[in-house]
Amino acid sequence: MADAQTDIVMRAEGISMIYPGTVALNAVDYRVHRGKVNVIIGENGAGKSTLMKILAGVQQPSSGRIFLNEAPVTFSSTRDAASHGVGMVHQELNLFGNLSVAENIFLGREKQRGLMPLDTTEQHRITRELMARLNQAIEPSELLANLKVGQQQLIEIAKALADQADVLILDEPTSALSKTEVELLFEVIRDLTAQGVSIIYISHRLEELMAIGDHITILRDGNLQSEALIKDIDVPWIVREMLGNDPVSDFLPAERTFGDPVLEVRDLTLVSPTGLTLVDDVSFDVKAGEIVGIYGLMGAGRTELMECLLGLQRYVGDITLSGTAVNEATSTSERIQRGMCLVPEDRKKNGIFPVSSVSNNMTISSLWRRLKHRFTIDETAEAQAVETAIKGLSIKVSSPEIEIRALSGGNQQKVVIGRTLLTDPKMLLLDEPTRGIDIGAKGDVFNMMVSLSQKGIGVLFSTSDLKEIMAVSDRILVMSGGKLTANVSRHDATESALVSASAQGL
């Protein structure tokens, strides 16, 4: 197929999206090529998701126009976009395990009139057609929960296709898939493009993009950075375009000295109840006063690794904390008392106690340190500790008695960090500590990590942001598919090497 023949099915012109305080998209022009896989990539916060949400009708742009087959359109809702043939498959699956495949596909638009019963025959007929299009031998009456994750992903695609989708947006469709499932998905994508469906494909996995993509668009800080044909470019070019050449801000002072290892991990393996290897034979050390960053994509096993370290998962392997072994049966609370503490990734779900006061949120992990007669909480000492922590972390709070849910995300995060500090940790684990907080608070968090490390605390943190990992790590670990694929000192690390290590084995 010659390039001249490919035309533009969808076009966005001067799309801007302005939120109070930030410009998520700045006059972006975007083109979707008909019958091609249009890859879009950018760092977290570059604006890809916002752009996709606008194209799929989830959000309405502040300004700019969208053309479908050169006719101007506006989408007031996802339903509206779907009726124009634009469908989106979100990263998280929106499916119901207790319903059949056909019921999932027709949820909310069941074939039914008035008081008549559901037209199951018709629903099953259409489902069977869709499955044939996707080359899948899945029975329409099969319970969704019985399907593998990869197949469930295809059901999401089938849902979009049932709406006669012409343009299909896939948001990180492979983040939960195994290697063979990814192959299957790629076959389906190739089939669909051959049928004339245009695909917009978002992913962080560069190797994957190179394998499946036709056109690539790179966004950076809300601007369109560049467009190219995949066959003309290579991975280092993408990394360069994605990150730009701005110098990475550096939070670390020049001279860094480390002590003895605080945390030694040997052959740590975690197998999920379903038989997936989530953490695969990982070994590393963290020295006193050292900041170690773990870089990796979603599903690389970073969170699971941290959960193993804190004893929240049933793992196999040896963990040594300040020279004494921590065995598998050591409870979380004992690990905390021995000096290991975690700031979890999902603050809302695993971090805060929303209706409790800031003060109670902060001291819950360290009550054992301030007891009178080993029983009663020493309230004076507690108030003092809270006050010191609030000052030390510059938390903006009118009173420590206020409910934590009234605070901004950044301040909530600082309270959670304060909670770990009050336990007087030797080894601090931070899982994506900068997720969902503003840039100012990010800087505060990094500075705090550095000053803690200077007090001799070992710090292990994870992030999926390359700039962050370069900014505050003394040493960088890269995880991919549960394995440790790189363990380099920061001075020897290059961004493209980290990116390719993060995609190893996928």
Add this chain to the structure above:
Amino acid sequence: MNTPNEHATKSASMLSKDNLLLLVLKLRTFIALFLIVGFFTAMVPGFLEPSSLIIMVKHIAINAFLALGITFVIITAGIDLSIGAILGFCGMVAGWLITKGIVLPMLGIAIFPSIWLVVPMVLVIGGLIGAVNGFLITRYNVAPFICTLGTMYVVRGAAMLLSGGETFTGLSGNPQLGNTGFEEIGSGKLLGLPYAIWMMFVLAAVIAYIAKKTQFGRHVFAIGDNEHSAELSGVKVNKVKVWVYTISGLCAALAGIVVSSQLVASHPATGIAFEMNAIAAVVLGGTSLAGGRGSITGTLIGAFVIGILADGLVMMGVSEFWQMVVKGVVIIVAVIIDQKQNRLQHKAAIVKQT
């Protein structure tokens, strides 16, 4: 600059109005208590006579034992439906121990423990039943509602089986066996007030102390607020939960002892639907069924509101059927106000924060 100032004063005045409302809402159980007492004082002659007050508070004490015990359970976002049954069962066990003793067939004798042994034994049995609840809930991940519904039936059935549905009478014991004095618990007085009333206040003080001043209390609130976070913060969630249900069972056993001592008899059907009154008192006291929020004083006041309402209506001669309707309405209104308070409190916190 004019507008920002104006805006500021406007929001400040709104704030103070909201704050006043919030204060009123926070003290609502207190206010409700005063209103109810005032209302009945006006409507029922001699309502405030010490003798009738003491009788009322004696009634309230039974419900308060159960309500205080179940407050921790509800703060962890759980529920315990078995407390009424535990009350009945423990009363029966006490009756059995006093009237029949511990029969040892192989030796052909029966041991009649003294009251000083009977009471602790019954309390331990109540606590153990609670611990079984907690164990089933944490170990086998059974929903608290279902689990305690099940134990409610089992325990009630067991109470019936103990006597074949009959009442144990004559719990005053036998001087020759040295097990007299059980009825003292129900009828004895200290400084003119029945023991039950003193026990209620002491229990409330102990539970309030645990809630406010101990690690365990903080952990209870943390579990109800966010169990995942609690786990990650090093709270031994399962252990705390087992204890919470144990306390609930223990308090129900205490109520069972007091009731059967007051009646000097134990009947296996005693305490049916008592758990509902206890839950109502807890909710009236501002403890959220969703967990994480609650107060012990609130529960105590809630028990007073429910008790005074019930006895007051009786004294006014209102029919039993209307009493039910009134109680139901009061509970629903209380929960609606609670929701309103939550929203206002959240709003006030945000305003204060910014």
